[in-house]
Amino acid sequence: MKRDTYPGLPRPKARVLLAVAPDARRFRAWVGPEAPEWGAAIAFPDLQRIVMQGRSAGSDAGDPVSVFRHELAHLALHEYLGDLPPRWFDEGYAGWAAGEWGRDESLATNVALLLGGMPTLDSLEAGFYEGSRTAEQSYALAFRAVSDLASLDPERGLTLFFRYWKETGRFDAAVRSAYGMTGDAFEALWRTRTRRRYGALALVANLSLATAIFSVAFLPLWIARRRRDKRRLEALRAADEVAEREERESALAALLGAPDEPPEERSIST
Structure with missing residues (x-):
């Protein structure tokens, strides 16, 4: 591979077996029942084996090159640190090493981050x-x-941290030695940064979605109301025109006056 090294880790030396499943049935059979249904590929660090979906994979399987590098990162991390990394670090590092920056998009719609719903690393x-x-x-x-x-x-980056983690076998000790802070302090920093970075975005996204749903739900009612108001306005205008015409005719009649009556005949005696 052109990119055969991984951030902070020495270049892997172990050989890897890649198995590409020809169809979904074979993929499920090879990865076993415990693998998640949405997985596009699974790494088996103890066996130095990767199983990937083949050409029958759906559009949600992702870019196969990125997926393959993600799984290789799992193997590289395990080769150097063994079983030391917990699942959150294992998955987080694999995604980071594979350059999966698009994962941030899911955080931009999670309004729970703004409301203080940040989980702990262990959770x-x-x-x-x-x-x-x-x-x-x-x-x-x-x-x-x-x-x-x-x-x-x-x-x-992670170079010193990985070295200290391998030497001590403890995440907190490695964080202290590499970055001069406790593991708890780093976790608090991560939670604060993430909530500040994505909480507001999530609120805007959810408000926009709510506005869109409100608009779709009430648009027919608004259109009906506008049509009803338009008909009512046209009726009022027509009534006003009739009233104005009658007033003009009445005023004209008053201005011209009624025709003169003939004078009364009078007898004059002489």
């Missing part, structure tokens, strides 16, 4: 198994956590 684990929408949010939040962690050292 992200359950979200990967609670349906495609919840999983999508968990992937996006994990992506942001890894991205924010790497941004703490603009020059070396």
